[in-house]
Amino acid sequence: MSTVAEKRGFLAVLWDYLTTVDHKKIAILYLVSGGFFFLVGGIEAMLIRIQLAVPDNDFVSAGLYNELLTMHGTTMIFLAAMPLLFAFMNAVVPLQIGARDVAFPFLNSLGFWLFFFGGIFLNLSWFLGGAPDAGWTSYASLSIASDGHGIDFYVLGLQISGAGTLIAGINFLVTIINMRAPGMTYMRMPLFTWSTFVASALILFAFPPLTVGLFLMLFERMFGANFFNVAMGGNTIIWEHLFWIFGHPEVYILILPAFGIFSDIISTFSKKRLFGYAAMVFATVLIGFLGFMVWAHHMFTTGLGPTANAIFAVATMAIAVPTGVKIFNWLLTMWGGSIRFTTPMLYAVAFIPSFVAGGVTGVMLASAPADYQYHDSYFVVAHFHYVIIGGVVLGLLAGTHFYWPKMFGTMLNETLGKITFWLFLIGFHGTFFIQHFLGLMGMPRRIWKYLPNQGLDLFNMISTIGAFFMAVAVIVLIANVIITQVKNVRVGNDPWGDGRTLEWAISSPPPYYNFKQLPLVRGLDPLWIEKMEGRTEMTPAEPLGDIHMPNNSFIPFVMSLGLFIAAFGAMYQVDWRASDGAEYVWSIPVLIIGMLITIGSMAVRSMKDDHGYHIHKEDLMDDHDKGGRE
Amino acid sequence: MAHESTSANPKVNYEYRRRKARDEMRGQVTSFAMMIFMTFIAFIIVIADFDKFYAFPVLLVLAAAQVVLQLYYFMHMSHKGHGTAALFLYSGALIAFVTILTFLTIVWW
Numbered sequence: 001m002s003t004v005a006e007k008r009g010f011l012a013v014l015w016d017y018l019t020t021v022d023h024k025k026i027a028i029l030y031l032v033s034g035g036f037f038f039l040v041g042g043i044e045a046m047l048i049r050i051q052l053a054v055p056d057n058d059f060v061s062a063g064l065y066n067e068l069l070t071m072h073g074t075t076m077i078f079l080a081a082m083p084l085l086f087a088f089m090n091a092v093v094p095l096q097i098g099a100r101d102v103a104f105p106f107l108n109s110l111g112f113w114l115f116f117f118g119g120i121f122l123n124l125s126w127f128l129g130g131a132p133d134a135g136w137t138s139y140a141s142l143s144i145a146s147d148g149h150g151i152d153f154y155v156l157g158l159q160i161s162g163a164g165t166l167i168a169g170i171n172f173l174v175t176i177i178n179m180r181a182p183g184m185t186y187m188r189m190p191l192f193t194w195s196t197f198v199a200s201a202l203i204l205f206a207f208p209p210l211t212v213g214l215f216l217m218l219f220e221r222m223f224g225a226n227f228f229n230v231a232m233g234g235n236t237i238i239w240e241h242l243f244w245i246f247g248h249p250e251v252y253i254l255i256l257p258a259f260g261i262f263s264d265i266i267s268t269f270s271k272k273r274l275f276g277y278a279a280m281v282f283a284t285v286l287i288g289f290l291g292f293m294v295w296a297h298h299m300f301t302t303g304l305g306p307t308a309n310a311i312f313a314v315a316t317m318a319i320a321v322p323t324g325v326k327i328f329n330w331l332l333t334m335w336g337g338s339i340r341f342t343t344p345m346l347y348a349v350a351f352i353p354s355f356v357a358g359g360v361t362g363v364m365l366a367s368a369p370a371d372y373q374y375h376d377s378y379f380v381v382a383h384f385h386y387v388i389i390g391g392v393v394l395g396l397l398a399g400t401h402f403y404w405p406k407m408f409g410t411m412l413n414e415t416l417g418k419i420t421f422w423l424f425l426i427g428f429h430g431t432f433f434i435q436h437f438l439g440l441m442g443m444p445r446r447i448w449k450y451l452p453n454q455g456l457d458l459f460n461m462i463s464t465i466g467a468f469f470m471a472v473a474v475i476v477l478i479a480n481v482i483i484t485q486v487k488n489v490r491v492g493n494d495p496w497g498d499g500r501t502l503e504w505a506i507s508s509p510p511p512y513y514n515f516k517q518l519p520l521v522r523g524l525d526p527l528w529i530e531k532m533e534g535r536t537e538m539t540p541a542e543p544l545g546d547i548h549m550p551n552n553s554f555i556p557f558v559m560s561l562g563l564f565i566a567a568f569g570a571m572y573q574v575d576w577r578a579s580d581g582a583e584y585v586w587s588i589p590v591l592i593i594g595m596l597i598t599i600g601s602m603a604v605r606s607m608k609d610d611h612g613y614h615i616h617k618e619d620l621m622d623d624h625d626k627g628g629r630e
Numbered sequence: 631m632a633h634e635s636t637s638a639n640p641k642v643n644y645e646y647r648r649r650k651a652r653d654e655m656r657g658q659v660t661s662f663a664m665m666i667f668m669t670f671i672a673f674i675i676v677i678a679d680f681d682k683f684y685a686f687p688v689l690l691v692l693a694a695a696q697v698v699l700q701l702y703y704f705m706h707m708s709h710k711g712h713g714t715a716a717l718f719l720y721s722g723a724l725i726a727f728v729t730i731l732t733f734l735t736i737v738w739w
Contacts, residue, residue: 201718201721204718204722205721235737237737238737241729289721292725305736308736
């Protein structure tokens with residue numbers, strides 16, 4: 001091969017990724033680490049299902065089971081689903097709006113490293129005396145009573161990774177508002193960009209309540225405050241409200257980008273403009289707004305009173321309306337279209353009935369009187385897995401297949417992709433459909449074991465078998481990724497052949513400066529418009545000129561590492577105070593050193609002028625990437 | 631529309647810019663006077679020891695009015711191109727209001 005001269009050593013590549021501020025490389029970082037945490041959360045799920053496969057099982061102990069179910073939920077939501085969505089947002093959104101990068105490349109890198117170190121910190125709890133064990137909601141009275149450092153790992157880990165998520169959300173808001181290419185008006189943005197925009201707005205408003213809640217919990221557990229301690233005049237309900245004011249918008253933060261991915265896939269493979277584009281945009285924004293008005297439906301049985309319950313029940317049911325609008329628009333996009341059943345399209349088609357099933361049980365749960373029956377039963381478990389797996393995970397898997405060529409320049413094998421799809425779909429419905437009935441028969445959630453001959457044995461076994469189908473599907477997907485990358489067959493700009501939006505007008509993967517000349521957008525689905533007029537590439541909106549680029553930086557990594565170190569100090573100073581011994585005397589110095597590292601690197605960032613560099617016009621003219629024309 | 635040129639050159643459309651600046655100055659002075667007056671009323675209400683159920687709502691309304699004047703006249707939100715900022719500001723205020731309302735009503739002590 002003639003590429004030998006271009007091969008770089010492993011360390012050089014590693015250094016490149018540690019310091020990168022390029023949105024396409026940060027996307028790969030998010031994909032790899034989100035994928036890693038997805039596997040960790042998946043293994044935890046498998047252990048849960050093995051424990052519940054047969055009655056009165058002793059596979060794991062009761063304490064370990066609590067840790068497993070807590071870490072499964074926390075990992076999947078915060079460390080797998082959101083980072084994987086950020087992977088696609090980073091890879092695709094700047095290309096879809098014709099931007100050179102996100103608005104703040106440095107902050108983009110900082111957001112990733114904060115998430116990464118927070119996630120590592122949280123998972124180190126497994127090796128340092130036990131993981132958190134109060135459920136992913138970590139309700140105050142239970143979590144305050146929890147022994148050991150599990151909950152401290154939860155609070156500090158989520159605080160660090162939450163800061164990263166907030167930074168990423170703000171970055172996308174600014175990018176989408178300010179950096180759209182000439183002609184890319186709001187109402188010409190692809191649906192994935194729109195849903196990223198709304199999800200980022202939700203992050204902006206939803207994460208501060210979580211931060212406040214986590215801080216209260218942190219002071220409660222580490223410095224003896226009594227915000228939630230009823231015996232000392234506190235109120236345990238405050239945590240529930242703060243958590244769900246964040247927690248409900250969080251599920252829309254997850255599902256809206258998945259809706260966006262599906263909207264783009266369905267219109268691409270139906271070869272049609274998205275039906276009811278304006279209605280889709282309006283529905284997305286409306287879901288975002290309503291998402292903030294419904295959090296108390298998680299707390300119907302807390303004792304809010306009939307008036308509050310009724311208000312939140314009606315508000316919750318109202319969300320079904322814009323969601324229904326979206327469902328019908330997807331169906332009508334496919335109606336009369338020239339449909340190609342590629343792997344992403346299969347996921348999109350399977351998503352519609354799966355998600356509708358989750359939506360229907362959602363409306364059932366929203367009726368407050370009935371919720372008293374469903375509450376804390378497996379019916380709820382079935383409902384949210386139908387929404388999260390049937391919506392978000394199917395969206396992530398579809399996005400993986402759909403955007404893989406754009407991110408890596410290779411095409412995942414379609415046959416293996418379809419095998420993954422069928423195994424996963426069968427496994428998913430096999431695992432969770434039957435859990436509706438387990439719940440209605442009275443099986444409570446979060447239990448460690450159940451007695452035999454109570455009518456729960458068979459259904460639990462079926463559910464576990466379903467889970468193994470999903471595990472095999474994920475293994476096939478990983479094999480597919482490895483085979484594809486080893487073969488390394490490069491593809492062109494538009495490997496699916498029917499690309500409609502700007503990201504398919506640029507090479508796969510795009511050059512590090514993205515578009516050589518910013519493209520001129522002349523309507524919705526800009527690339528499709530050019531194709532219909534017989535052109536193969538976008539019309540440039542500007543003459544070829546110098547491109548200003550940001551420099552790589554190692555500072556985000558160091559800044560996040562400092563907080564990671566400080567978190568250990570903050571956590572173990574509790575033992576130092578409690579044991580009046582020399583054993584944990586290092587904790588306060590470690591806290592101070594960690595904070596100094598973070599503050600010092602912030603100071604370096606503030607003092608040092610970093611103006612970036614320019615790629616000169618002459619160099620761009622030599623470069624024969626398909627980024628634009630002269 | 632030549633008179634609405636956004637050129638950075640202060641000599642372009644000098645007369646128009648002059649009139650615009652004068653109007654804006656008048657608005658700022660007026661709102662400044664109003665804000666002083668409202669602060670004066672607020673102090674009177676407290677010093678005169680009015681009934682709590684009268685004083686609290688009036689003070690809150692006066693505070694809200696001052697925030698609006700501050701945003702629109704001194705922080706230039708009345709100018710063009712602030713639509714997105716206004717949308718996000720009001721969304722945030724709405725969410726904060728609902729949260730506070732909840733904590734005052736259904737979080738029992």
